[in-house]
Amino acid sequence: MDSSGLGVRRAVGFVAPALLLIGVFLVFPxxxxxxxxxxxxxxxxxxxxxxxxxxxxxxxxxxxxxxxxNSLWLTALxxxxxxxxGQNLLGFGLAWLLRTVRPGLRRTVEGLVLLSWILxxxxxxxxxxxxLSRDTGTLGMLLGSPQTAWLVQxxxxxxxxxxxxxxxxxxxxxxxxxxxxxxxSQLETARLMGASGWQTVRDVVFPHIRGHVLTNTLLISLxxxxxxxxxxxxxxxxxxxxxxxxxLIYRQALEGGQLGYASAMSMLLLVGNLAIALxxxxxxxxxx
Amino acid sequence: xxxxxxxxxIGFYVLVTLVLAFFAVPMLWLASAPFxxxxxxxxxxxxxxxxxxxxxxEHPYALTSLVNSLLLCVLxxxxxxxLAALAAYALSRVRIPGRDLLLYLLLLLSxxxxxxxxxxxxxxxxxQLGLINSQFGTALVIAGGMLPAAIFILKDFMDxxxxxxxxxxxxxxxxxxxxxxxxxxPVARPGVATIFVWAFVNAWGNFLLPFLLLRDVGQQPAAxxxxxxxxxxGSANLxxxxxxxxxxxxPVVVLYLFVNKRYGFRFHGGIKS
Numbered sequence: 317m318d319s320s321g322l323g324v325r326r327a328v329g330f331v332a333p334a335l336l337l338i339g340v341f342l343v344f345p346x347x348x349x350x351x352x353x354x355x356x357x358x359x360x361x362x363x364x365x366x367x368x369x370x371x372x373x374x375x376x377x378x379x380x381x382x383x384x385x386n387s388l389w390l391t392a393l394x395x396x397x398x399x400x401x402g403q404n405l406l407g408f409g410l411a412w413l414l415r416t417v418r419p420g421l422r423r424t425v426e427g428l429v430l431l432s433w434i435l436x437x438x439x440x441x442x443x444x445x446x447x448l449s450r451d452t453g454t455l456g457m458l459l460g461s462p463q464t465a466w467l468v469q470x471x472x473x474x475x476x477x478x479x480x481x482x483x484x485x486x487x488x489x490x491x492x493x494x495x496x497x498x499x500x501s502q503l504e505t506a507r508l509m510g511a512s513g514w515q516t517v518r519d520v521v522f523p524h525i526r527g528h529v530l531t532n533t534l535l536i537s538l539x540x541x542x543x544x545x546x547x548x549x550x551x552x553x554x555x556x557x558x559x560x561x562x563x564l565i566y567r568q569a570l571e572g573g574q575l576g577y578a579s580a581m582s583m584l585l586l587v588g589n590l591a592i593a594l595x596x597x598x599x600x601x602x603x604x
Numbered sequence: 605x606x607x608x609x610x611x612x613x614i615g616f617y618v619l620v621t622l623v624l625a626f627f628a629v630p631m632l633w634l635a636s637a638p639f640x641x642x643x644x645x646x647x648x649x650x651x652x653x654x655x656x657x658x659x660x661x662e663h664p665y666a667l668t669s670l671v672n673s674l675l676l677c678v679l680x681x682x683x684x685x686x687l688a689a690l691a692a693y694a695l696s697r698v699r700i701p702g703r704d705l706l707l708y709l710l711l712l713l714s715x716x717x718x719x720x721x722x723x724x725x726x727x728x729x730x731x732q733l734g735l736i737n738s739q740f741g742t743a744l745v746i747a748g749g750m751l752p753a754a755i756f757i758l759k760d761f762m763d764x765x766x767x768x769x770x771x772x773x774x775x776x777x778x779x780x781x782x783x784x785x786x787x788x789x790p791v792a793r794p795g796v797a798t799i800f801v802w803a804f805v806n807a808w809g810n811f812l813l814p815f816l817l818l819r820d821v822g823q824q825p826a827a828x829x830x831x832x833x834x835x836x837x838g839s840a841n842l843x844x845x846x847x848x849x850x851x852x853x854x855p856v857v858v859l860y861l862f863v864n865k866r867y868g869f870r871f872h873g874g875i876k877s
Contacts, residue, residue, distance in 0.1 A: 321770075321774050321780050321783065322694060322697060322698050322780050323698070324698055324699075324700055324701075326694075326780065327694035327695075327697070327698035327700050328694075328700055330690040330691060330693060330694035331690070331691045331694050331695060331700065331706075333687050333690070333691075334687040334688060334690065334691040334751050334755060335691070337683070337687065337744060337747060337748040337751055338710075338713065338748055338751050338752060340748065341726070341744060341745045341747075341748025341749065342713055342717050342722070342748050342749060342751075342752070343713065343717070344725075344729070345717070345722040345725035345726045345729060346713075346716075346717045346721075346722055346725075348725040348728075348729070349721070349722060349724065349725050352724060352725060352728065357728075406623075409623075410623065413616070413619065413620060413623075417620065421620070424624070425620065425623065425624055425627070427864070428624065428627040428628050428631070429627055430860065430864075431627075431631065431857070431860065432627055432630070432631070434805050434809075434856050434860055435631075435809070435853055435856060435857075436808060436809035436811075436826075436827055436830075436852060436853065436856065437809050437811050437827070438809075438811055438826075438827045438828075438830040438831050438849075438852075439634070439830065439849045439852060439853050440630075441831075442633070442645075442830075442845060442846075442849055443630040443631060443633050443634065443849075444630060445645045446630070446633040446637070446644075446645045446646055446647060447629065447630050447633075449645040449646060451646075452644045452645055452646030452648075453645065453646050454629060454630075454633075454646055454647040457646065457647070481626065481627065481630065535715075538715055542718040542719075542720045542721060543720075544719070544720050544811065544812045545811075548811065548831065561720075562720035565720065565723065565724070566720075566723065566812075569723065569724045569727070570727070570816070575724055575728060578724050579724045579725065582720075582721050582722065582723070582724055585720070585721045586716060586717070586721045586722075589715065589716040589717075589718065589721060590712075590716050592715075593712055593715045593716050594712075596715070597708070597711060597712065
C-alpha cells in the first residue's frame with residue numbers, strides 16, 4: 317500500500333499545513349457565521365463592542381423582511397434562467413453542434429467561449445457596460461434603440477443573459493467530454509434509421525449523459541447562486557430590482573453594518589449550498 | 605443535395621454565426637476602446653491614438669496595482685500549489701486514519717463554503733487580527749479557499765502516477781523526499797501545472813476578497829482598482845479604464861493560450877460524471 321515509504325507520521329506532516337490553512341480561513345469562518353448569525357453584532361455603534369446573543373431573531377426577521385424574500389426570489393430566477401436553462405442548453409447545444417464543424421471554426425468558437433469564462437470579472441463588467449449602456453451601447457446601436465438603458469430598465473434579464481455568456485464554457489466542456497463517451501455506432505444506427513436530430517438527442521444521447529446533466533446542473537446552480545459578479549454590473553439596483561442574495565449580504569454587512577443580520581442570511585445561503593452539495597456527493601457515490 | 609439539405613446547412617451556419625457573435629461582440633470593446641481618441645462605453649471604429657496608453661502608465665496607481673495583483677496572485681498560487689501537492693501526494697499514498705472522511709469533507713467544503721457565504725466572518729476575523737490591508741493575509745485567505753478543490757483534483761492526478769516508479773526508486777535507495785521531487789512530481793507535472801494555472805486565473809480575477817480586505821488604494825490589486833477608476837469629475841475614467849482592462853487581461857489570455865497549446869482545454873478522465 318505505502319509505496320512512497322512516507323509512513324503515517326510523515327504523511328500527516330505533509331497534509332497538516334494545507335489543513336491548517338483550510339481550518340483557519342474556511343472551516344472556522346463557516347462555523348463562526350453560525351455564531352455571528354445569532355447575535356446583534358454591528359460594524360459600528362454600541363453593538364459593535366458588546367454584541368448580544370439574540371437567538372433566532374435574525375432568521376425570523378429575515379423571513380419577514382421584504383428585501384430578503386425579494387432577494388431569494390431574484391436569486392432563484394437568476395439560477396433558473398441563467399444556469400439551469402441558459403448555460404445548460406447553450407452548453408449542450410454548442411457541444412452538439414461543434415462536433416461536426418471544421419476544426420478551425422470549432423477552435424474559434426470554443427476559444428471565445430472559454431475566454432469569456434476566464435477573463436477577470438471586473439473587466440467583463442466593463443465589456444458588458446459597453447454592450448448595455450445607454451446612448452452609445454452596442455446593443456442599443458444594433459437594435460436601433462439607443463435610448464434604452466438596459467441595465468436600468470431590464471436589470472434581471474440583463475444579468476441572466478450576461479451570466480449565460482459568462483459561464484457557458486463549463487457546461488460546453490463537460491458536455492463535450494460526455495458526448496465523446498456516446499458510442500458512435502448508436503449514433504450511426506439512429507442516422508440510418510432516419511431519426512431527426514432532436515430524436516437522436518432524446519433517445520440515443522440523453523440516456524448516456526443523464527448523469528452528466530445532473531452533475532452539471534447542480535454545480536452550475538451552486539456557483540451561480542454564490543456569484544458576486546452581479547454586484548459589479550448593477551450593485552443590486554435600481555431600487556433592489558437585481559439584488560441577488562450575495563449582493564444583499566454584502567450591502568447589509570458592509571454598507572449597512574448589520575453584521576449579525578447579514579450572517580444569518582449567509583447561514584441560509586450555506587444551508588442551501590450544503591443541500592445541493594449533499595445531493596451531488598450522493599450521486600457521485602452511487603456511480604463510484 | 606436536396607433543397608432541404610441546403611436550407612438546413614444554411615440554418616446551421618446562421619446559428620453558429622449568431623452564437624459566435626454573441627460571444628465575440630462584447631470582447632471587441634477590448635480591442636477598440638483602448639486605442640480610441642474618445643473612448644466610450646460602446647463600440648465604434650477607433651480614431652487611433654496611443655495617448656490613452658501613455659495616460660494609463662502615468663496614472664499614479666495603475667502600475668502599482670498590477671504589481672500588487674502579481675504579488676497577491678503569485679503568493680496565493682504558490683501556497684495553494686505547494687500545499688495541495690504535498691497533501692494530495694500523502695493522501696494518495698498513505699492510508700492516514702480517517703482519510704476517506706477527510707476527502708469527503710474536503711469535497712464538501714470546496715463547494716459549500718464560498719467567499720460570498722463566508723464574507724462576514726472572514727471580514728470580522730481579519731479586522732480583529734489587524735490584517736485588513738495586509739496583502740499577505742489576503743493571499744492566505746484566497747489560498748485557503750482554493751485548497752480543498754486543488755487537493756481533490758491533484759489527488760486524482762497523483763493516483764494516476766504508477767506506484768512501481770516509486771518502488772524502483774526506493775530499491776535504489778532514494779529517500780521519500782527524493783522520490784517526491786525526482787519521480788512523482790515530474791510524472792504528475794500536467795496535474796501540478798493544471799492546478800497552478802487554475803489557481804492563478806482564480807486569484808488573478810478574484811474581486812470580492814481583496815475588495816473586502818484591502819481598503820488602502822496603495823495595496824489594492826488591479827481587480828479592485830479597475831472598479832474605482834474615476835476622474836476628477838467623479839465619472840468613470842474612460843481614458844484609463846480600457847487600456848488598463850487590456851493590460852490586466854493579458855496574463856490570463858497568455859496563460860490560456862499556453863494551456864490550450866500545451867494540454868488543450870478538455871476534461872479528461874478526471875471529471876466525475
